[in-house]
Amino acid sequence: MAEQKKTRSVIKREAIITGALAAFQQYGVADSSMDKIAELAQVSKRTVYNHFESKEVLVAEIITSEWEKRTVVYDALYDANKDIKSQLTALVANEVELMCDSAMMELVRVAMAHFLFAPDTLQHQMAKMFEQETALQRWLKLAMADGKLKTLDVNFAHDQIKGLLKSRAFWPQLLRQQEPLTANEKTELVDMTVGMFLSYYQA
Amino acid sequence: MAEQKKTRSVIKREAIITGALAAFQQYGVADSSMDKIAELAQVSKRTVYNHFESKEVLVAEIITSEWEKRTVVYDALYDANKDIKSQLTALVANEVELMCDSAMMELVRVAMAHFLFAPDTLQHQMAKMFEQETALQRWLKLAMADGKLKTLDVNFAHDQIKGLLKSRAFWPQLLRQQEPLTANEKTELVDMTVGMFLSYYQA
DNA sequence: AATTTAAACTGCACTGTGTAGTTTACTTTA
DNA sequence: TAAAGTAAACTACACAGTGCAGTTTAAATT
Numbered sequence: 001m002a003e004q005k006k007t008r009s010v011i012k013r014e015a016i017i018t019g020a021l022a023a024f025q026q027y028g029v030a031d032s033s034m035d036k037i038a039e040l041a042q043v044s045k046r047t048v049y050n051h052f053e054s055k056e057v058l059v060a061e062i063i064t065s066e067w068e069k070r071t072v073v074y075d076a077l078y079d080a081n082k083d084i085k086s087q088l089t090a091l092v093a094n095e096v097e098l099m100c101d102s103a104m105m106e107l108v109r110v111a112m113a114h115f116l117f118a119p120d121t122l123q124h125q126m127a128k129m130f131e132q133e134t135a136l137q138r139w140l141k142l143a144m145a146d147g148k149l150k151t152l153d154v155n156f157a158h159d160q161i162k163g164l165l166k167s168r169a170f171w172p173q174l175l176r177q178q179e180p181l182t183a184n185e186k187t188e189l190v191d192m193t194v195g196m197f198l199s200y201y202q203a
Numbered sequence: 204m205a206e207q208k209k210t211r212s213v214i215k216r217e218a219i220i221t222g223a224l225a226a227f228q229q230y231g232v233a234d235s236s237m238d239k240i241a242e243l244a245q246v247s248k249r250t251v252y253n254h255f256e257s258k259e260v261l262v263a264e265i266i267t268s269e270w271e272k273r274t275v276v277y278d279a280l281y282d283a284n285k286d287i288k289s290q291l292t293a294l295v296a297n298e299v300e301l302m303c304d305s306a307m308m309e310l311v312r313v314a315m316a317h318f319l320f321a322p323d324t325l326q327h328q329m330a331k332m333f334e335q336e337t338a339l340q341r342w343l344k345l346a347m348a349d350g351k352l353k354t355l356d357v358n359f360a361h362d363q364i365k366g367l368l369k370s371r372a373f374w375p376q377l378l379r380q381q382e383p384l385t386a387n388e389k390t391e392l393v394d395m396t397v398g399m400f401l402s403y404y405q406a
Numbered sequence: 407a408a409t410t411t412a413a414a415c416t417g418c419a420c421t422g423t424g425t426a427g428t429t430t431a432c433t434t435t436a
Numbered sequence: 437t438a439a440a441g442t443a444a445a446c447t448a449c450a451c452a453g454t455g456c457a458g459t460t461t462a463a464a465t466t
Binding site for chain 4: 210211236237238248249252257258
């Protein structure tokens with residue numbers, strides 16, 4: 001790794017981002033002043049403005065870059081020789097892990113609160129964050145092409161799976177109405193979801 | 204109807220609520236100043252404060268009262284003599300109508316943005332808004348007791364149905380990524396949901 | 407029908423506070 | 437020594453909330 005040669009500028013920048021994220025997660029974007037952010041980052045306010053020309057720029061940059069950092073692509077492609085159920089189970093388990101990740105959840109919370117009433121220009125930015133083909137979608141297409149699933153609308157089916165998962169593993173936690181799922185609850189959720197999906201869709 | 208005798212006070216109060224709701228829906232709670240609300244309501248700011256002692260009180264009162272107004276109870280109880288599928292279809296169709304309602308959606312948008320980073324005390328208020336047994340839950344219990352459905356965790360099953368519906372009819376619209384569903388799309392969604400649910404749970 | 411009364415509303419000036427963003431004079435670091 | 441950071445004061449503004457003198461409204465009284 002070439003991580004030793006961090007210039008002071010880079011160090012400060014990272015501190016700002018860390019501090020801003022912490023502030024956003026604790027107070028939300030609207031209630032995080034630039035002074036608070038600078039203080040949390042252990043950096044002078046002027047330095048914040050040297051790195052980010054305005055609060056809006058800082059917010060946008062942090063949210064999108066953190067988002068990209070966290071949407072890593074898990075690419076287990078469809079394998080015609082392996083059994084459908086176990087493949088789907090692995091994929092779905094992966095989706096659950098992604099959506100349960102607490103850093104991810106906090107980021108979504110920040111982004112949602114910030115974008116819900118944002119002007120159109122910012123809404124587009126949010127839209128881009130969401131429209132991103134998942135490994136699950138690719139797999140569904142291939143499995144269907146291979147005749148292992150009933151003919152189906154891939155997007156519809158994908159939303160069904162996501163809906164089944166999120167209603168238990170994501171939304172209640174995002175709204176802080178429910179504790180994060182335990183490992184057991186996760187596997188149960190995955191099994192039930194795959195079971196229900198295949199009971200309807202398996203060819 | 205005894206609606207003619209509205210005192211001036213009542214008229215003003217209603218104007219304030221209407222104005223505040225309009226402001227909230229357009230700008231969000233945080234960016235709706237009391238001046239803006241008074242202006243939209245065509246009422247002096249002082250009058251707003253005569254009716255609501257602070258902004259927080261105004262927000263809380265409006266959100267909860269509007270919520271209660273909109274969560275009307277549809278009570279179609281389980282009927283052992285009628286066929287399972289048609290009963291469930293009616294109930295699910297009702298749920299979809301409720302969650303698609305644009306006034307409801309706007310209210311949820313306002314409430315979410317407002318409560319997402321609120322202190323614990325306010326979070327409890329939100330929690331109460333959500334924990335409310337639906338006709339669907341009651342029906343599932345009775346249908347299961349009657350042996351028409353496999354033994355199941357009622358809450359889990361309920362969340363599954365809600366998840367299947369919301370991932371297509373609610374969340375994308377809330378985030379303004381998707382237009383509201385057409386009538387056809389709604390019935391298709393209802394049919395697919397009931398179909399999938401029963402394919403797994405019907406005894 | 408004219409007058410009185412009390413409650414509610416208005417408009418406006420004013421206080422206090424919090425915040426984005428700027429500026430300045432000084433210090434550190436590569 | 438030049439670029440980057442620091443600390444603190446400062447500007448300009450928006451907002452929540454208050455106080456008050458004067459006006460409107462509707463109903464009760466004459």
